[in-house]
Amino acid sequence: MKNLIKNSLGEINISKEAIATLAGNAAIECYGLVGMASRNMRDGLTELLGRDNLGKGVEVKISEEMITIDLYIIVQYGTKIHEVANNVIEKVNFVLENTLGFGPDRTNVIVHGVRTK
Template sequence: MPKTVETPLGTISIVEDVIATTAGLAAMDCYGLVGMASRQQVKDSLTELLGRDNPGRGVEVRIVDDEVEVNLYIIVSYGTNIYEVAQNVRDKVRYVLNESVGIDVSRVNIYVQGVRVATEA
């Protein structure tokens, strides 16, 4: 069910995939985040086989009664403060969705799925 926003000029419908992609890109900007953990393994495996990057990987969006809830499944860098990384991701995702998409997010849930040593490239 898409999120609808009423404006004086008409109605704007925003589907969950757009919100998930925006949230995933915002999260990947945060320090201490190594990557996103896959929650939809079949879909993500297909996109990897096709050679496409999936910015919405590890992001679930639920829209219920005009409230938006975002679940992020992340992998953090070894040696960083997990709590601080999660707080930064939560604040950044909430801010970016409010500023770029124009929606208020009721909840941003962070699930740390693993810790990995970040390799310098």
């Protein structure tokens, strides 16, 4: 698995939750982002997650060959959505590569809403 690091002393297995928390904290620092949205939309309502629950706005899928991250975000009104999304992807990939020593193979951004701050 891609989240398993082996060395001469043993193995390090990094959980999906740890990766999701790192990705959520990296994303929330991006300009134009109001917050992370819950992955589970019920009745069409988008829940804005607090700082303690940022990982719930991130879905991590790990297979033998690939790590995919889906980020559910809410952007600020008046910003260019594609630029905010690209900045989120770049920031998350950079932080994960520098923190964990590996990054996702694919990072998807799902915009759940646009809000005023």
